[in-house]
Amino acid sequence: MNPFEMVVLIVAIVAIANVFRAKYGVIRRGKGEEFRNPSTDAENRQLREELRTLKERVATLERIATDDSTALDREIERLRDR
Known part of the structure; x- marks a missing residue:
C-alpha cells in the first residue's frame, strides 16, 4: 500500500465515523462524548x-x-x- 492509498483510507474511515456519529446523535464536548x-x-x-x-x-x-x-x-x- 503506497502512502497515497493510506491517506485516502484514513480520510474515508474518518468520514464514515462522522456519519455514524451524526446518525446516532453523539456530540463531543471536551474530552468525553455523550449521546443526545x-x-x-x-x-x-x-x-x-x-x-x-x-x-x-x-x-x-x-x-x-x-x-x-x-x-x-x-x-x-x-x-x-x-
Whole structure:
C-alpha cells in the first residue's frame, strides 16, 4: 500500500465515523462524548416546566401559611377567583 492509498483510507474511515456519529446523535464536548436523544430533550423540557409550576405553587402555599389570618382569607378568595 503506497502512502497515497493510506491517506485516502484514513480520510474515508474518518468520514464514515462522522456519519455514524451524526446518525446516532453523539456530540463531543471536551474530552468525553455523550449521546443526545431528541425524545429525552422533549421530556426534559416538560419536566422543567412542571418543576417551575410546582415551585410557584409551593411559594404560594408558603406565603399563605406564613401570613396572618386576614391576609390568608384574602389570598384564598383570590385563588378561588382564578
